[in-house]
Amino acid sequence: MKRKLRMGMVGGGNDAFIGAVHRIAAFMDGKIELVCGAFSIDPQISKQSGEDLFVSPERVYLNYEEMIEKESLLPEGERMDFVTIVTPNFLHFAPAKLALEKGFDVVVEKPMTVSVEEAKELQETVERTGRTLCLTHTYSGYPMVKQAKAMVKEGHFGKIRKIVVEYPQGWLSRLTEREGNAGAAWRADPKRSGKSLVMGDIGTHVAHLAEYVSGLKIEELCADLTTFVEGRLLDDDGSVLLRFQNGAKGVLMASQISAGEENAVRIRIYGEKGGLEWANEDPNNLIVKMLDQPRQLYRTGNAYAAPYTLSSFATHNTRVPAGHPEGLLESFANIYRNFAATVTAKREGRTPTAEEQDFPTVYDGVRGMAFIDTVVKNNEGTEKWTKFVL
Numbered sequence: 001m002k003r004k005l006r007m008g009m010v011g012g013g014n015d016a017f018i019g020a021v022h023r024i025a026a027f028m029d030g031k032i033e034l035v036c037g038a039f040s041i042d043p044q045i046s047k048q049s050g051e052d053l054f055v056s057p058e059r060v061y062l063n064y065e066e067m068i069e070k071e072s073l074l075p076e077g078e079r080m081d082f083v084t085i086v087t088p089n090f091l092h093f094a095p096a097k098l099a100l101e102k103g104f105d106v107v108v109e110k111p112m113t114v115s116v117e118e119a120k121e122l123q124e125t126v127e128r129t130g131r132t133l134c135l136t137h138t139y140s141g142y143p144m145v146k147q148a149k150a151m152v153k154e155g156h157f158g159k160i161r162k163i164v165v166e167y168p169q170g171w172l173s174r175l176t177e178r179e180g181n182a183g184a185a186w187r188a189d190p191k192r193s194g195k196s197l198v199m200g201d202i203g204t205h206v207a208h209l210a211e212y213v214s215g216l217k218i219e220e221l222c223a224d225l226t227t228f229v230e231g232r233l234l235d236d237d238g239s240v241l242l243r244f245q246n247g248a249k250g251v252l253m254a255s256q257i258s259a260g261e262e263n264a265v266r267i268r269i270y271g272e273k274g275g276l277e278w279a280n281e282d283p284n285n286l287i288v289k290m291l292d293q294p295r296q297l298y299r300t301g302n303a304y305a306a307p308y309t310l311s312s313f314a315t316h317n318t319r320v321p322a323g324h325p326e327g328l329l330e331s332f333a334n335i336y337r338n339f340a341a342t343v344t345a346k347r348e349g350r351t352p353t354a355e356e357q358d359f360p361t362v363y364d365g366v367r368g369m370a371f372i373d374t375v376v377k378n379n380e381g382t383e384k385w386t387k388f389v390l
Protein backbone atom coordinates (compact mmCIF):
# COMPACT_ATOMS: atom_id res chain seq x y z
CA MET A 1 0.00 0.00 0.00
CA LYS A 2 1.80 3.09 -1.20
CA ARG A 3 -0.22 5.69 0.69
CA LYS A 4 -0.97 6.97 4.16
CA LEU A 5 -3.68 5.30 6.24
CA ARG A 6 -6.79 7.47 6.45
CA MET A 7 -8.05 8.19 9.95
CA GLY A 8 -11.48 9.36 11.17
CA MET A 9 -12.08 10.57 14.71
CA VAL A 10 -14.99 10.26 17.13
CA GLY A 11 -14.46 12.88 19.83
CA GLY A 12 -11.23 14.81 20.17
CA GLY A 13 -12.63 18.22 19.19
CA ASN A 14 -11.60 21.62 20.50
CA ASP A 15 -13.46 20.79 23.73
CA ALA A 16 -11.38 17.65 24.43
CA PHE A 17 -8.16 16.72 26.18
CA ILE A 18 -6.62 13.55 24.73
CA GLY A 19 -7.79 13.85 21.11
CA ALA A 20 -5.04 16.32 20.23
CA VAL A 21 -2.41 13.99 21.72
CA HIS A 22 -3.75 11.19 19.49
CA ARG A 23 -3.34 13.37 16.42
CA ILE A 24 0.25 14.30 17.28
CA ALA A 25 1.03 10.63 17.86
CA ALA A 26 -0.75 9.44 14.72
CA PHE A 27 0.99 12.00 12.49
CA MET A 28 4.49 11.70 13.96
CA ASP A 29 5.77 9.12 11.49
CA GLY A 30 3.99 10.42 8.39
CA LYS A 31 2.04 7.19 7.88
CA ILE A 32 -1.43 8.47 8.81
CA GLU A 33 -3.64 11.40 7.74
CA LEU A 34 -6.89 12.72 9.20
CA VAL A 35 -9.76 12.72 6.67
CA CYS A 36 -12.98 12.96 8.67
CA GLY A 37 -14.54 13.22 12.09
CA ALA A 38 -17.50 13.60 14.40
CA PHE A 39 -15.29 15.57 16.74
CA SER A 40 -17.66 16.63 19.49
CA ILE A 41 -21.02 16.08 21.12
CA ASP A 42 -21.66 19.74 20.18
CA PRO A 43 -22.12 20.08 16.37
CA GLN A 44 -20.80 23.65 16.38
CA ILE A 45 -17.61 22.63 18.15
CA SER A 46 -17.28 19.65 15.81
CA LYS A 47 -17.62 21.91 12.77
CA GLN A 48 -15.08 24.42 14.11
CA SER A 49 -12.67 21.64 15.06
CA GLY A 50 -12.89 20.19 11.54
CA GLU A 51 -12.15 23.62 10.10
CA ASP A 52 -9.17 24.11 12.42
CA LEU A 53 -7.85 20.70 11.39
CA PHE A 54 -8.33 21.39 7.65
CA VAL A 55 -10.83 18.53 7.24
CA SER A 56 -13.20 18.97 4.25
CA PRO A 57 -16.49 20.36 5.59
CA GLU A 58 -18.49 17.57 3.90
CA ARG A 59 -16.54 15.03 5.94
CA VAL A 60 -17.24 16.61 9.32
CA TYR A 61 -20.26 14.63 10.41
CA LEU A 62 -23.08 15.29 12.86
CA ASN A 63 -22.51 12.07 14.76
CA TYR A 64 -20.48 8.86 14.58
CA GLU A 65 -23.35 6.85 13.09
CA GLU A 66 -23.54 9.19 10.11
CA MET A 67 -19.75 9.23 9.78
CA ILE A 68 -19.34 5.46 9.74
CA GLU A 69 -22.32 4.92 7.45
CA LYS A 70 -21.38 7.61 4.90
CA GLU A 71 -17.68 6.75 4.90
CA SER A 72 -18.51 3.10 4.24
CA LEU A 73 -20.33 4.19 1.06
CA LEU A 74 -17.36 6.16 -0.32
CA PRO A 75 -15.11 4.58 -2.97
CA GLU A 76 -12.19 2.50 -1.69
CA GLY A 77 -9.71 5.16 -2.79
CA GLU A 78 -11.30 7.82 -0.59
CA ARG A 79 -12.92 6.35 2.49
CA MET A 80 -11.25 6.28 5.88
CA ASP A 81 -9.32 3.15 6.85
CA PHE A 82 -9.75 3.33 10.60
CA VAL A 83 -11.55 5.20 13.36
CA THR A 84 -9.97 6.63 16.51
CA ILE A 85 -12.46 6.78 19.39
CA VAL A 86 -11.61 9.32 22.09
CA THR A 87 -14.95 9.90 23.78
CA PRO A 88 -15.93 9.37 27.44
CA ASN A 89 -15.83 5.71 28.50
CA PHE A 90 -19.53 4.90 27.96
CA LEU A 91 -19.21 5.99 24.32
CA HIS A 92 -16.43 3.59 23.26
CA PHE A 93 -18.39 0.40 22.65
CA ALA A 94 -21.09 1.52 20.20
CA PRO A 95 -18.85 3.36 17.72
CA ALA A 96 -16.18 0.63 17.96
CA LYS A 97 -18.71 -2.11 17.27
CA LEU A 98 -20.33 -0.23 14.37
CA ALA A 99 -16.96 0.61 12.81
CA LEU A 100 -15.76 -3.01 12.98
CA GLU A 101 -19.02 -4.29 11.50
CA LYS A 102 -18.69 -1.82 8.61
CA GLY A 103 -15.18 -3.00 7.80
CA PHE A 104 -13.05 -0.38 9.55
CA ASP A 105 -10.13 -0.94 11.91
CA VAL A 106 -10.31 0.77 15.30
CA VAL A 107 -8.09 2.63 17.76
CA VAL A 108 -9.96 3.09 21.03
CA GLU A 109 -9.12 4.66 24.36
CA LYS A 110 -9.06 2.75 27.63
CA PRO A 111 -11.04 1.49 29.44
CA MET A 112 -12.22 -0.26 26.29
CA THR A 113 -15.90 -0.31 27.39
CA VAL A 114 -17.91 0.05 30.59
CA SER A 115 -18.64 -3.66 31.13
CA VAL A 116 -17.09 -7.09 30.60
CA GLU A 117 -20.10 -8.05 28.45
CA GLU A 118 -19.46 -5.19 26.01
CA ALA A 119 -15.75 -5.97 25.98
CA LYS A 120 -16.38 -9.62 25.13
CA GLU A 121 -18.75 -8.58 22.36
CA LEU A 122 -16.02 -6.43 20.86
CA GLN A 123 -13.63 -9.39 21.10
CA GLU A 124 -16.13 -11.58 19.26
CA THR A 125 -16.61 -8.87 16.62
CA VAL A 126 -12.86 -8.49 16.08
CA GLU A 127 -12.45 -12.26 15.73
CA ARG A 128 -15.41 -12.59 13.33
CA THR A 129 -14.54 -9.60 11.12
CA GLY A 130 -10.75 -10.11 11.15
CA ARG A 131 -10.28 -6.38 11.77
CA THR A 132 -7.61 -4.87 14.03
CA LEU A 133 -8.43 -3.12 17.31
CA CYS A 134 -5.75 -1.15 19.12
CA LEU A 135 -6.22 -0.03 22.74
CA THR A 136 -4.14 2.96 23.79
CA HIS A 137 -2.45 1.84 27.00
CA THR A 138 0.05 4.64 26.59
CA TYR A 139 2.76 3.52 29.02
CA SER A 140 3.42 0.26 27.17
CA GLY A 141 4.87 2.20 24.20
CA TYR A 142 8.06 3.42 25.88
CA PRO A 143 11.37 1.90 24.67
CA MET A 144 12.59 1.23 28.22
CA VAL A 145 9.31 -0.49 29.13
CA LYS A 146 9.89 -2.73 26.10
CA GLN A 147 13.46 -3.32 27.28
CA ALA A 148 12.18 -4.26 30.74
CA LYS A 149 9.73 -6.75 29.20
CA ALA A 150 12.46 -8.28 27.01
CA MET A 151 14.82 -8.72 29.97
CA VAL A 152 12.13 -10.41 32.07
CA LYS A 153 11.26 -12.67 29.14
CA GLU A 154 14.85 -13.76 28.55
CA GLY A 155 15.15 -14.73 32.23
CA HIS A 156 17.59 -11.99 33.26
CA PHE A 157 16.02 -11.75 36.72
CA GLY A 158 15.16 -15.44 37.17
CA LYS A 159 11.70 -16.54 38.23
CA ILE A 160 9.56 -13.48 39.01
CA ARG A 161 8.41 -13.19 42.61
CA LYS A 162 7.13 -9.66 43.18
CA ILE A 163 5.47 -7.02 40.96
CA VAL A 164 4.69 -3.55 42.33
CA VAL A 165 2.85 -0.95 40.22
CA GLU A 166 1.75 2.53 41.22
CA TYR A 167 -0.25 5.31 39.61
CA PRO A 168 -0.73 8.24 41.98
CA GLN A 169 -2.30 11.49 40.71
CA GLY A 170 -3.56 14.45 42.73
CA TRP A 171 -5.94 16.27 40.39
CA LEU A 172 -9.13 14.91 42.00
CA SER A 173 -8.14 15.87 45.55
CA ARG A 174 -11.02 18.34 45.53
CA LEU A 175 -14.54 18.07 44.09
CA THR A 176 -13.12 19.02 40.67
CA GLU A 177 -16.20 17.62 38.91
CA ARG A 178 -18.30 20.47 40.37
CA GLU A 179 -15.82 23.16 39.37
CA GLY A 180 -16.74 23.28 35.68
CA ASN A 181 -14.19 20.66 34.61
CA ALA A 182 -16.05 18.61 31.94
CA GLY A 183 -13.44 15.84 31.93
CA ALA A 184 -13.77 15.39 35.69
CA ALA A 185 -17.58 15.60 35.46
CA TRP A 186 -18.06 12.59 33.19
CA ARG A 187 -15.26 10.63 34.92
CA ALA A 188 -17.03 10.98 38.29
CA ASP A 189 -20.45 10.06 36.87
CA PRO A 190 -21.16 6.31 37.16
CA LYS A 191 -23.36 6.38 34.04
CA ARG A 192 -20.59 7.77 31.83
CA SER A 193 -17.46 6.45 33.56
CA GLY A 194 -18.29 2.88 34.58
CA LYS A 195 -18.20 0.98 37.87
CA SER A 196 -15.00 2.52 39.20
CA LEU A 197 -13.51 5.97 38.66
CA VAL A 198 -9.96 5.33 39.79
CA MET A 199 -9.61 1.85 38.32
CA GLY A 200 -11.22 2.79 34.98
CA ASP A 201 -9.28 6.00 34.60
CA ILE A 202 -5.82 4.91 35.71
CA GLY A 203 -5.90 1.50 37.46
CA THR A 204 -6.27 -0.39 34.18
CA HIS A 205 -3.14 1.36 32.85
CA VAL A 206 -0.97 -0.12 35.59
CA ALA A 207 -2.75 -3.49 35.65
CA HIS A 208 -1.89 -3.70 31.95
CA LEU A 209 1.67 -2.54 32.59
CA ALA A 210 2.16 -5.21 35.27
CA GLU A 211 0.96 -7.99 32.96
CA TYR A 212 2.74 -6.58 29.89
CA VAL A 213 6.18 -6.25 31.45
CA SER A 214 6.07 -9.40 33.58
CA GLY A 215 4.39 -11.55 30.92
CA LEU A 216 2.28 -12.99 33.78
CA LYS A 217 -1.49 -12.83 34.16
CA ILE A 218 -3.31 -11.70 37.32
CA GLU A 219 -5.26 -14.66 38.75
CA GLU A 220 -6.73 -13.36 42.03
CA LEU A 221 -6.95 -10.10 43.89
CA CYS A 222 -7.95 -8.44 47.14
CA ALA A 223 -9.03 -4.80 46.84
CA ASP A 224 -9.75 -1.77 48.98
CA LEU A 225 -11.52 1.16 47.26
CA THR A 226 -12.25 4.48 48.96
CA THR A 227 -14.07 7.70 48.14
CA PHE A 228 -12.13 10.33 50.04
CA VAL A 229 -13.71 13.45 48.61
CA GLU A 230 -17.10 14.16 50.13
CA GLY A 231 -19.94 14.38 47.61
CA ARG A 232 -18.14 12.28 44.97
CA LEU A 233 -20.23 9.45 43.48
CA LEU A 234 -17.37 7.03 42.69
CA ASP A 235 -14.11 5.89 44.29
CA ASP A 236 -11.01 8.06 44.01
CA ASP A 237 -8.40 5.79 45.61
CA GLY A 238 -7.58 2.09 45.50
CA SER A 239 -5.06 -0.44 46.80
CA VAL A 240 -5.04 -3.97 45.40
CA LEU A 241 -3.08 -7.07 46.39
CA LEU A 242 -2.43 -9.26 43.34
CA ARG A 243 -1.69 -12.94 42.85
CA PHE A 244 -0.22 -13.80 39.46
CA GLN A 245 0.12 -17.14 37.69
CA ASN A 246 3.34 -19.00 38.67
CA GLY A 247 3.03 -17.83 42.30
CA ALA A 248 4.26 -14.27 41.86
CA LYS A 249 2.64 -11.72 44.20
CA GLY A 250 1.98 -8.08 43.54
CA VAL A 251 0.69 -4.75 44.78
CA LEU A 252 -1.20 -2.19 42.69
CA MET A 253 -1.90 1.34 43.88
CA ALA A 254 -4.06 3.73 41.85
CA SER A 255 -5.03 7.02 43.45
CA GLN A 256 -6.39 10.36 42.27
CA ILE A 257 -6.28 12.04 45.68
CA SER A 258 -2.49 11.75 46.09
CA ALA A 259 -2.28 15.52 46.47
CA GLY A 260 0.61 17.08 44.60
CA GLU A 261 1.32 14.09 42.36
CA GLU A 262 1.17 14.44 38.56
CA ASN A 263 1.33 11.14 36.62
CA ALA A 264 3.77 9.22 38.81
CA VAL A 265 3.44 5.81 37.14
CA ARG A 266 6.08 3.39 38.39
CA ILE A 267 6.74 -0.33 38.06
CA ARG A 268 9.13 -2.49 40.02
CA ILE A 269 9.62 -6.19 39.37
CA TYR A 270 11.79 -8.56 41.41
CA GLY A 271 12.93 -12.06 40.46
CA GLU A 272 15.19 -14.60 42.15
CA LYS A 273 18.35 -12.93 40.77
CA GLY A 274 17.51 -9.24 40.65
CA GLY A 275 14.96 -6.60 39.79
CA LEU A 276 14.06 -3.60 37.66
CA GLU A 277 12.50 -0.21 38.10
CA TRP A 278 10.93 2.14 35.52
CA ALA A 279 9.09 5.42 36.09
CA ASN A 280 7.00 7.56 33.71
CA GLU A 281 8.52 10.75 35.06
CA ASP A 282 12.00 9.58 34.00
CA PRO A 283 11.09 7.37 31.04
CA ASN A 284 14.44 7.07 29.25
CA ASN A 285 15.96 5.27 32.24
CA LEU A 286 15.60 1.63 33.19
CA ILE A 287 17.23 0.81 36.51
CA VAL A 288 18.44 -2.77 36.87
CA LYS A 289 19.33 -4.06 40.33
CA MET A 290 21.08 -7.43 40.46
CA LEU A 291 22.08 -9.30 43.61
CA ASP A 292 25.77 -8.78 44.42
CA GLN A 293 26.33 -6.25 41.60
CA PRO A 294 26.39 -2.45 41.45
CA ARG A 295 23.16 -0.88 40.24
CA GLN A 296 22.94 -0.48 36.43
CA LEU A 297 21.27 2.24 34.38
CA TYR A 298 20.06 1.31 30.88
CA ARG A 299 19.34 4.37 28.73
CA THR A 300 17.24 4.73 25.58
CA GLY A 301 19.00 4.82 22.21
CA ASN A 302 22.44 3.45 23.18
CA ALA A 303 24.30 0.88 21.08
CA TYR A 304 25.55 -1.07 24.10
CA ALA A 305 27.86 -4.03 23.48
CA ALA A 306 26.79 -7.54 24.50
CA PRO A 307 25.61 -8.59 27.02
CA TYR A 308 23.98 -5.17 27.53
CA THR A 309 22.65 -4.77 23.97
CA LEU A 310 19.16 -3.26 23.95
CA SER A 311 16.41 -5.52 22.62
CA SER A 312 15.01 -5.19 19.09
CA PHE A 313 11.71 -4.12 20.68
CA ALA A 314 13.39 -1.20 22.47
CA THR A 315 15.33 -0.04 19.40
CA HIS A 316 12.34 -0.45 17.05
CA ASN A 317 10.48 2.00 19.29
CA THR A 318 13.26 4.60 19.58
CA ARG A 319 13.51 7.54 17.16
CA VAL A 320 16.41 9.75 18.25
CA PRO A 321 20.03 9.11 19.34
CA ALA A 322 20.90 8.59 22.99
CA GLY A 323 20.71 11.69 25.15
CA HIS A 324 17.87 13.33 23.23
CA PRO A 325 14.81 12.86 25.43
CA GLU A 326 11.78 10.99 24.13
CA GLY A 327 8.55 11.02 26.11
CA LEU A 328 4.83 10.40 26.21
CA LEU A 329 4.16 11.66 22.68
CA GLU A 330 6.70 9.25 21.19
CA SER A 331 5.38 6.41 23.34
CA PHE A 332 1.87 7.14 22.07
CA ALA A 333 3.24 7.40 18.50
CA ASN A 334 4.85 3.95 18.87
CA ILE A 335 1.43 2.48 19.51
CA TYR A 336 0.07 4.19 16.37
CA ARG A 337 3.07 3.24 14.25
CA ASN A 338 2.88 -0.42 15.21
CA PHE A 339 -0.88 -0.45 14.68
CA ALA A 340 -0.50 1.19 11.23
CA ALA A 341 2.26 -1.23 10.25
CA THR A 342 0.12 -4.20 11.29
CA VAL A 343 -2.95 -2.94 9.42
CA THR A 344 -0.86 -2.26 6.31
CA ALA A 345 0.86 -5.66 6.44
CA LYS A 346 -2.50 -7.44 6.80
CA ARG A 347 -3.88 -5.54 3.79
CA GLU A 348 -0.83 -6.48 1.75
CA GLY A 349 -1.20 -10.13 2.74
CA ARG A 350 2.01 -10.13 4.80
CA THR A 351 2.44 -11.28 8.38
CA PRO A 352 3.47 -8.28 10.52
CA THR A 353 6.73 -8.68 12.45
CA ALA A 354 6.61 -9.36 16.20
CA GLU A 355 7.76 -5.76 16.79
CA GLU A 356 4.96 -4.40 14.58
CA GLN A 357 2.34 -6.49 16.39
CA ASP A 358 3.49 -5.16 19.74
CA PHE A 359 0.57 -2.92 20.77
CA PRO A 360 -2.36 -3.46 23.17
CA THR A 361 -5.36 -5.21 21.58
CA VAL A 362 -8.95 -6.20 22.24
CA TYR A 363 -7.72 -9.01 24.52
CA ASP A 364 -6.02 -6.47 26.79
CA GLY A 365 -9.28 -4.51 26.73
CA VAL A 366 -11.24 -7.53 27.94
CA ARG A 367 -8.72 -8.14 30.73
CA GLY A 368 -8.93 -4.47 31.72
CA MET A 369 -12.68 -4.66 32.09
CA ALA A 370 -12.43 -7.95 34.01
CA PHE A 371 -9.88 -6.28 36.30
CA ILE A 372 -12.28 -3.43 37.13
CA ASP A 373 -15.16 -5.87 37.71
CA THR A 374 -13.08 -8.12 39.96
CA VAL A 375 -11.77 -5.18 42.01
CA VAL A 376 -15.28 -3.78 42.54
CA LYS A 377 -16.71 -7.23 43.34
CA ASN A 378 -14.00 -7.96 45.89
CA ASN A 379 -14.27 -4.52 47.47
CA GLU A 380 -18.03 -4.83 47.90
CA GLY A 381 -18.05 -8.49 49.02
CA THR A 382 -16.78 -10.34 52.04
CA GLU A 383 -14.39 -12.86 50.50
CA LYS A 384 -10.69 -12.24 51.04
CA TRP A 385 -9.55 -13.20 47.53
CA THR A 386 -11.62 -12.97 44.34
CA LYS A 387 -10.71 -14.98 41.27
CA PHE A 388 -10.12 -13.01 38.08
CA VAL A 389 -12.84 -14.43 35.84
CA LEU A 390 -12.94 -13.78 32.11
Ligand code: NAD
Pocket residue numbers: 010011012013014015016017018019038039040041042063064086087088089091109110111136137138182183186200201
Ligand atom coordinates in the same frame (compact mmCIF):
# COMPACT_ATOMS: atom_id res chain seq x y z
P1 NAD B 1 -12.76 14.91 27.27
O1 NAD B 1 -13.99 15.08 28.09
O2 NAD B 1 -11.69 15.93 27.37
O3 NAD B 1 -13.16 14.81 25.71
C1 NAD B 1 -14.22 13.99 25.26
C2 NAD B 1 -14.54 14.34 23.82
O4 NAD B 1 -15.55 13.46 23.34
C3 NAD B 1 -15.09 15.77 23.62
O5 NAD B 1 -14.60 16.28 22.39
C4 NAD B 1 -16.59 15.55 23.52
O6 NAD B 1 -17.30 16.57 22.85
C5 NAD B 1 -16.56 14.27 22.71
N1 NAD B 1 -17.83 13.54 22.67
C6 NAD B 1 -18.64 13.22 23.70
N2 NAD B 1 -19.71 12.56 23.24
C7 NAD B 1 -19.56 12.46 21.88
C8 NAD B 1 -20.33 11.89 20.84
N3 NAD B 1 -21.49 11.28 21.07
N4 NAD B 1 -19.87 11.98 19.57
C9 NAD B 1 -18.71 12.60 19.29
N5 NAD B 1 -17.94 13.16 20.25
C10 NAD B 1 -18.36 13.09 21.52
O7 NAD B 1 -12.19 13.46 27.60
P2 NAD B 1 -10.68 12.97 27.47
O8 NAD B 1 -9.94 13.32 28.72
O9 NAD B 1 -10.12 13.40 26.19
O10 NAD B 1 -10.89 11.39 27.52
C11 NAD B 1 -11.44 10.68 26.43
C12 NAD B 1 -11.09 9.19 26.60
O11 NAD B 1 -9.68 9.04 26.59
C13 NAD B 1 -11.57 8.57 27.91
O12 NAD B 1 -12.02 7.26 27.69
C14 NAD B 1 -10.33 8.55 28.80
O13 NAD B 1 -10.33 7.48 29.72
C15 NAD B 1 -9.25 8.36 27.76
N6 NAD B 1 -7.94 8.94 28.15
C16 NAD B 1 -6.82 8.16 28.01
C17 NAD B 1 -5.56 8.66 28.30
C18 NAD B 1 -4.35 7.81 28.09
O14 NAD B 1 -3.30 8.06 28.69
N7 NAD B 1 -4.39 6.80 27.26
C19 NAD B 1 -5.44 9.96 28.79
C20 NAD B 1 -6.60 10.75 28.91
C21 NAD B 1 -7.84 10.22 28.59
